Amino acid sequence: MQLGVMLFLMASGLTLVFGIMDLINLAHGSLYMVGAYLCATVYQITGSFEIGLLAALAGTALVGIIIETVALRKLYTRDHLDQVLATYGLILFLNELTKVIWGPRALFLDVPEVLSGTVEIIPGMPYPAFRLAIIAVGIIVAVTLYFLITRTRIGMLIRASATNREIVGALGVNVKLLYTLVFGLGAMLAGLAGAMAGPLLAVEVGMGEDVLILTLVVIVIGGIGSIRGALLGSILVGVIDTLGRAFIPTIFKLFMNPATADGLGASLSSMTIYIFMAVILAWKPKGLLPVHA
Amino acid sequence: MKQAILLLMTAILLSPSTVLAGPVKIGMITTLSGGGSGLGIDVRDGFNLAIEQEGGNLGGYPVELIVQDDARKPEKAKQIADRFIKKDKVHIMTGIIWSNLAIAVVPKVVREGIFYISPNAGPALLAGKACHENYFNVAWQNDNLHEAMGQYVKEMGFKKVFILAPNYPAGKDALRGFKRFYTDKPHGEVYTKLGQKDYADVIAMIQSAKPDAVYFFLPGGMGISFLKQYKQAGLKGRIPLFGPAFSFDQGILGAVGDAALGVKNSSQWNKDIKNPANKKFVNDFKEKYGRLPSLYASQGYDAARLIASAIKSVQGDMSNADAFREALRKADFDSVRGSFKFGPNHHPIQDIYIREVVYEDGVLTNRIVTKVFSNHSNAYVGECKMK
Numbered sequence: 001m002q003l004g005v006m007l008f009l010m011a012s013g014l015t016l017v018f019g020i021m022d023l024i025n026l027a028h029g030s031l032y033m034v035g036a037y038l039c040a041t042v043y044q045i046t047g048s049f050e051i052g053l054l055a056a057l058a059g060t061a062l063v064g065i066i067i068e069t070v071a072l073r074k075l076y077t078r079d080h081l082d083q084v085l086a087t088y089g090l091i092l093f094l095n096e097l098t099k100v101i102w103g104p105r106a107l108f109l110d111v112p113e114v115l116s117g118t119v120e121i122i123p124g125m126p127y128p129a130f131r132l133a134i135i136a137v138g139i140i141v142a143v144t145l146y147f148l149i150t151r152t153r154i155g156m157l158i159r160a161s162a163t164n165r166e167i168v169g170a171l172g173v174n175v176k177l178l179y180t181l182v183f184g185l186g187a188m189l190a191g192l193a194g195a196m197a198g199p200l201l202a203v204e205v206g207m208g209e210d211v212l213i214l215t216l217v218v219i220v221i222g223g224i225g226s227i228r229g230a231l232l233g234s235i236l237v238g239v240i241d242t243l244g245r246a247f248i249p250t251i252f253k254l255f256m257n258p259a260t261a262d263g264l265g266a267s268l269s270s271m272t273i274y275i276f277m278a279v280i281l282a283w284k285p286k287g288l289l290p291v292h293a
Numbered sequence: 294m295k296q297a298i299l300l301l302m303t304a305i306l307l308s309p310s311t312v313l314a315g316p317v318k319i320g321m322i323t324t325l326s327g328g329g330s331g332l333g334i335d336v337r338d339g340f341n342l343a344i345e346q347e348g349g350n351l352g353g354y355p356v357e358l359i360v361q362d363d364a365r366k367p368e369k370a371k372q373i374a375d376r377f378i379k380k381d382k383v384h385i386m387t388g389i390i391w392s393n394l395a396i397a398v399v400p401k402v403v404r405e406g407i408f409y410i411s412p413n414a415g416p417a418l419l420a421g422k423a424c425h426e427n428y429f430n431v432a433w434q435n436d437n438l439h440e441a442m443g444q445y446v447k448e449m450g451f452k453k454v455f456i457l458a459p460n461y462p463a464g465k466d467a468l469r470g471f472k473r474f475y476t477d478k479p480h481g482e483v484y485t486k487l488g489q490k491d492y493a494d495v496i497a498m499i500q501s502a503k504p505d506a507v508y509f510f511l512p513g514g515m516g517i518s519f520l521k522q523y524k525q526a527g528l529k530g531r532i533p534l535f536g537p538a539f540s541f542d543q544g545i546l547g548a549v550g551d552a553a554l555g556v557k558n559s560s561q562w563n564k565d566i567k568n569p570a571n572k573k574f575v576n577d578f579k580e581k582y583g584r585l586p587s588l589y590a591s592q593g594y595d596a597a598r599l600i601a602s603a604i605k606s607v608q609g610d611m612s613n614a615d616a617f618r619e620a621l622r623k624a625d626f627d628s629v630r631g632s633f634k635f636g637p638n639h640h641p642i643q644d645i646y647i648r649e650v651v652y653e654d655g656v657l658t659n660r661i662v663t664k665v666f667s668n669h670s671n672a673y674v675g676e677c678k679m680k
Contacts, residue, residue, distance in 0.1 A: 003491050096326070104330040106517055106548035111525060118527040126500075128525040131493075200522055201490045202514030202548060205330070210488060245486070246494040267460065270486045 004238020005138030006193055010211060011218040011230040012145060013189030019225020020162040021179050023076060024083045027067070027090035028215065029208025031187045034094065035060045035194025036203045037102055040109040049112035049199070056195035057188050064187020068180050076179075091209070099205050109198035134196050141189065142231055149227060158182060162225070214241075217273055221280050223287025232288055237273050244272035316355040317604055317611055320377035322370050322398065323388035325362035329513050331544045332390045332589045333362075336412045339586065339593030340387070342578055343601065351597060352605030359383065365390075367397040374398045378405050384611040385410060387596050390589075392416035392435060392463050396423075403427035406614065408621070412596040413589060417466055420640050421676030427614075429621055429639045431599050432592040433561055434671035435463060436470030438537035439510065441559040441645040441665045443475035446506060446535055448665075453480035455504035457495060459511060460484035467510035467537070473672065480504045485511070490518045496526045508535045516540030517548050524552035533557075538659075541650055543587040546657040553650045553657065561645050562591045562630050563661050570598075570627035585658060591629050602626035636670045638677035645669050 014028045038059040043052035067090065075083050110116075111130040118126035149155040161168040161175055169175045194208075201207065218237050222229025249265030256264070280288060321340065324333035337360055344351060344358060359381055363370040370389065377383045386402055387410045389395045395414035402409050403425040411419075411430040419425075420434045446454055456471060456479045458464035464484060472479065481502045483495060499507060507528075511519050520540065523529055529552060538560035539545075541553055564575045564586060574594055578586040586594075599621065606620035607613055624635050628643075636642045645666040648659040 003493065099326070099330070104326075104334055105544050106331075106514060108548045108550045110521075110550055116525065118525070126527045128522070128527070130525055200518065200525070202517035204514050204517075204548070207490075207514065210490060242491070242494050246497060249483070 003242055004235040005135050006197060007211075007214055007218050007234035007238055008138050008231055009141060009189050009193035009196070010215040011222070011234050012141070012227055013186035013193075014215055015219045015222070015225055015227060015230045016189075017183055017186040018219070020158055020182055021076065023072060023183075024080050024087065025072070025186075026084060026087040026212065027094060028186070028190050029210075029212030030091050030094035031060050031064060031190035031208070032194040032197070032211060033098060033205070033208040034063055035191030036109070036198040036201075036207065037098060037107060037194075038191070039195035039198050040107040040203045041102070043109055044107075049110075052109075053192075053195050056191045060191025060194070061184045061188040064190075065180055065184040067187075068183040072183070073176070073179075095205050102205075104205065106202045106204040109203050111199040130199060137192070137196060141192070145227055154178075154181075214273070217277050219287075221277055221287055223290035226287070226289050229287055229289035236276070240276055241269075241273050244269040248272070316357040317351070317385070317609065318381060318383040319356055319358050319600065320373075320381060320383035320386045321358060321360045321388035322363050322373045322377070322386065322394075323360065324365045324390050325360075326364050329365055329390065331587075332413070333388070335544060335587045335589035336388060336390065336593035336596075338582055339578070339590035339595075340412070340597045342574070342581060342590075343594050343597030345581070346573075346577060347601070351601035352603070352609075354604050354609030356600075356604070360388070363389070363394060365394070367394050370394045370398050371401075374402055378402065378407060383407065385600060387412055387600075389414050395419065399428055400425070408614075408617065410596050410600060410621075412592045415640060416462070417673055420638050420671055421673035424638045424673075424677035424679050426618060426639075426679055429599070429635065431596045431641065433643075434640045434673065435466050436473070437561065437645060437669060437671060438539075438559045439467045439470030440474045440672075441647070441669070442508060442535055442537060443471040443473060445557070445559065445647050445663075445665050446471075446508060447475045447477070449506075451506040451533075452477070453502075453504045454506045454508055455479065455481040455483075455499055455502055456508045457483040457485060457511075458509070459487040459489070459515065461487045463512075464510060470672075471508060471510075475508075485515075487515075489515060492519050492522050495519075496522060496528065499528065499532065500526070504532060506533050506535060510537055510539070512539045513545075517545060520549045520552040520556075538588050538648070541648070541659060542589070543585045543658065544589070546650065550657070554652070556650050557647050557662065558650070558659070559645060559665065560588060560648050560659070561641075561643050562588055563646060563648050563659050565661055566629070566631055566646075568627070568629070568631050571629040571631075574629045585656070595626075595628050595630070595633075598626045598628070599624060632668065636674055638671070638674050638679065640671050640673075642668050642670045 017023055017025050035056040039052040039056035042055040043049055075086055115130040115133050117129050119129050120126050157173055157178060218233040219230055222233025248269040249261055252261035252265045323336055324330050361373040385408045390413045392414040396416055396418055399409050399419060400423055408427050413432050415430045415434045456468055458467045534556050536558050538558050541558040546553055575586055602625045603617050603620035607616045622635055630643055634642050644664055646664050647662045649662045651660045
């Protein structure tokens with residue numbers, strides 16, 4: 001569940017950028033990494049996770065806006081393959097830059113004091129409070145995004161320019177600025193995911209690549225460009241991945257010897273989400289909740 | 294005049310023989326970028342420190358160290374090795390961190406008559422069936438630290454032990470090594486996905502299995518994530534945790550924080566081992582790099598000092614490979630670990646300790662608690678049929 005929410009934060013930003021700007025951004029994972037690093041650095045200076053989180057949000061949005069203006073703006077009219085190449089280059093660039101600034105060693109980031117305990121939802125099964133907080137943040141973001149896109153003027157413009165960029169431009173809207181803002185928002189969501197993941201995971205160079213692949217799976221399952229699809233896809237992937245890892249080896253143990261069952265189960269459970277993706281695509285090639293259904 | 298020119302030409306023609314006795318060339322292939330680069334950097338820095346202490350020499354003779362980054366990719370490591378052999382014509386190679394890279398590179402290198410001194414990777418294959426007279430491992434055989442922990446956990450009387458490792462060759466070797474000395478059947482045994490970051494499933498399994506101890510081998514970022522989540526789930530302090538040194542080494546402790554405090558881990562080296570060589574190493578390392586040395590740095594340093602002892606023994610003449618090999622076998626140097634010698638398959642026979650993570654001057658570090666093995670060898674000596 002918590003993995004699903006984390007994926008949603010990532011996927012919503014990525015799908016927003018792709019759906020609206022028609023831009024494949026492989027460097028999304030790097031923005032996630034930048035978020036985690038900024039949060040960890042500010043946390044070490046101030047000793048407050050909250051300030052670190054805010055700095056990470058502002059910082060990644062800024063980095064996103066800079067990347068958009070400097071590098072990606074020229075790529076909108078180009079082929080998707082060019083975009084993939086360019087943003088892959090950005091991954092390498094940001095990884096090395098991070099290493100130059102922060103060094104190769106992993107950084108330390110701890111959960112805020114208030115959330116360091118555990119909560120017993122099911123008696124006898126304590127659940128970390130911080131993971132609950134992540135779920136809460138994910139829900140808040142989902143609701144906010146929903147309102148932003150469907151109920152506000154800027155959301156309307158975003159939807160309109162996703163459908164037809166030229167007409168919206170002709171109507172006197174500054175589409176360039178709008179795109180920069182959307183990319184900044186996407187980057188900020190990635191930064192938020194990174195900062196929230198920092199206390200759970202290792203804050204290290206290359207941490208973005210692992211999560212990027214899962215995120216791509218999520219938006220493919222959910223339907224590219226659809227925020228609702230991203231929400232559904234991320235929760236499905238999160239739950240299936242965790243359950244698969246927890247139960248498949250156990251099921252195999254019923255009719256095999258433990259060593260084989262563990263080995264086979266581990267391999268199979270790491271494939272479950274990809275099998276799931278293949279099944280979904282065979283059934284609904286455009287994803288579960290496509291934008292232009 | 295003509296004679297003078299002729300003389301000069303003969304001199305020039307003859308001079309290569311003196312150039313040949315020039316610096317001993319050492320090629321280092323190690324991981325300096327991407328995930329796990331901290332390990333390679335420490336090995337390189339430890340190695341460089343030994344050269345610098347002698348002012349650019351090893352064993353009193355000049356050496357030339359060429360360092361190349363393999364980015365943890367076997368194919369890249371192979372390319373570098375080819376270049377070292379053909380273009381740079383190195384005498385000795387060293388540096389590889391990861392076992393899969395070592396297996397890809399080492400057999401070819403040693404067949405070409407080049408010496409390979411491993412500062413880290415010690416896969417079972419190279420200690421057993423594929424052992425070679427030109428291959429030496431100055432760190433360990435991969436199973437060693439896990440064997441020590443198995444022995445220790447058994448000695449401490451834990452009856453229900455839950456063990457986990459990633460699902461790849463070194464992970465399986467790890468649990469096999471642990472079980473070789475923890476002879477009871479483990480209470481639970483789990484292989485996780487390599488590179489897994491979220492351990493909610495494993496932690497749930499541990500919670501429902503209710504073991505009295507947990508042993509884990511999760512190198513790099515995986516271990517950092519697991520330790521943090523283990524603490525957040527409230528298991529730390531309730532179920533004692535054990536592991537090999539990798540997740541508790543100096544380079545990683547800073548990123549793990551209090552989640553590692555008090556955890557017992559196995560290692561063949563620590564900075565508080567009392568001998569003059571270690572004292573000098575720790576002090577010089579701190580002075581030169583401004584940080585505490587890690588296990589990997591100690592291995593890089595020992596690799597350089599081993600090479601130094603052999604160069605000294607052959608007086609810088611690398612043309613006599615048999616004499617150089619014999620000198621390596623003697624391991625006539627003061628290891629920072631104290632007692633050190635090579636077994637018949639060129640892997641160390643050494644002591645292995647249990648360390649505990651403690652605070653020292655506000656910095657997390659390790660302290661030796663006890664010694665588990667004295668003069669411990671490895672399980673693959675019998676499989677090695679070296680000439």
